[in-house]
Amino acid sequence: MNVLELVRPDLRGFGGYLSARKQNSGGAIWLNANEAARSQPFDTQQLNRYPEPQPQALARTLADYYGVDPAHLLLGRGSDEAIDLIIRALCIPGSDRILIQSPTFGMYAVCARLHACAVIDSPLQETAAGFVWDISGMIATARREQCKVLFLCSPANPTGQSLPRADLERLLDGLAGQCLVVVDEAYxxxxxxxxxxxxxxxxxxxxxxxxxxKAHALAGARIGAVIAAPELIAVLKTCQAPYPIPKPSAALALQAFSETALAATRAGIVQCLQERSRLQKRLDALPMITQVFASDANFLLVRCTDAETLAATLLGEGIVVRAMRQYPALQDCVRISIGTPDENARLLTLLENYPGDAHA
Structure with missing residues (x-):
């Protein structure tokens, strides 16, 4: 299939905004973008000038890192912008639908609703081992409801499990020609x-x-990417704001791919996995914890006797965890991000001395 068949018909030939930087590049004296001619005294990065629409050095670096051609990659402000762009480019407001699997990352539904698109749910199934995807149900629902986009988070947020490759291939085969399948690999x-x-x-x-x-520890820089067929990337680019990536963020992100920084990232991942395993075992032994879900991410979903009280008690001690009250299936759960060894030790000390009557 040609992925352009899934794009909104009115956007298939859309050129988008032609910014000054897109129209002309190079030159020594820039008089085309109505910028301030002088930078601020404190400015060391020439921020009086607009940045590249798609910083080429960063785009090439990420493409090399992920093993794809640069034509398959679009930089954006975290994954959130990519989610919004995909819905904007593919879904006709007031007509098209997206498919999610609750409980899942809330921005899929938020972006859809902001674009007046219906949100169809094919919920995760809870088993004794944790949450799993209903692949047959997702395929059937997407076809029946004529969903234009399916968003799938793997590892899943907030439930933590990864989708096996065979299940993803089955899903892709079942929805070929039907909808765009978006796999969010934030974790x-x-x-x-x-x-x-x-x-x-x-x-x-x-x-x-x-x-x-997440793993690269640059949440504040707001750098993400969508990787897809070049034809779709070209359409998404026309729907994007003219200058999405600030110069300081691009420069900082490039530093994350030096050998030294990548070694630190790999070490951080190893430590996180070790701490996740340690935390899971210790939490599982606590009386106020009824279940610790297996996780492939940098957090643990924990079912408690009283999730709201537990979260409030920890907050009173300066430790912030996330109560999952917004998800009907997880009303009795909290999500705990894996911290540093010292932070995790402080958390465990508080929980192991949790008042006995609070979980009676």
């Missing part, structure tokens, strides 16, 4: 499951989201 570096990127050559209706916010 992929923490999982032993291989990336969905290897499936892109065979499945043009697949898009993969990446971010530097």
């Amino acid at each position: 992929g570096e923490y999982s032993a499951q291989p990336s969905a990127l290897a499936l892109l050559p065979r499945h043009p209706h697949l898009a993969v989201l990446k971010t530097l916010s």
Whole structure:
């Protein structure tokens, strides 16, 4: 199939905004973009000038890192912008639908609703071992409801499990020609499951989201990417704001791919996995904890006797965890990000001395 068949008909030939930087590049004296002629005295990065629409050095670096051609990659402000762009480019407001699997990352539904698109749910199934995807149900629902985009988070947020490769291939085969399947791999570096990127050559209706916010420790820089067929990337680019990546963020992100920084990232992942295992075992032994879900991400989903009281008690001690009250299936759960060894030790000390009557 040609992935452009999934794009809104009115945007298939859309050129987008032609910014001054897109129209002309190079030159020594820039008088085309109505910028301030002089930079501020404190400015060391020439921030009086607009940045590159897609910083080429960073785009090439990320493409090399993920093993794709640069034409398959679009930089954006975290994964959130990519989610919004995909819905904007593919879904006709007031008409098209997206498919999610609750409980899942809330921005899929938020972006859809902001674009007046219906959100269809094919919920995760809870088993004794944790949450799993209903692949047959997702395929059937997407077809019946004529969904234009399916968002799938793997490893899943907030439930933590990864989608097996065989299940993803089955899903892609079942929805070929029906909808774009978007795999959000924000937590992929923490999982032993291989990336969905290897499936892109065979499945043009697949898009993969990446971010530097998690394992690369650059949440404040707001750098992400969508990787997909070049034809789709070209359309998304026309729907994007003219200058999405600030110069300081691009420069900082490039530093994350030096050998020294990548070694630190790999070490951080190893430590996180070790701490995740240690925390899971210790939490599982506590009386106020009824279940610790297995996780392939940098967090643990924990079911408690009283999630709200537990979260409030920890907050009173200066430790912030996230109560999952917004998810009907997880009303009795909290999500705990894996901290440093010292932070995790402080958390465990508080929980192991938790008042006995609070979980009676």
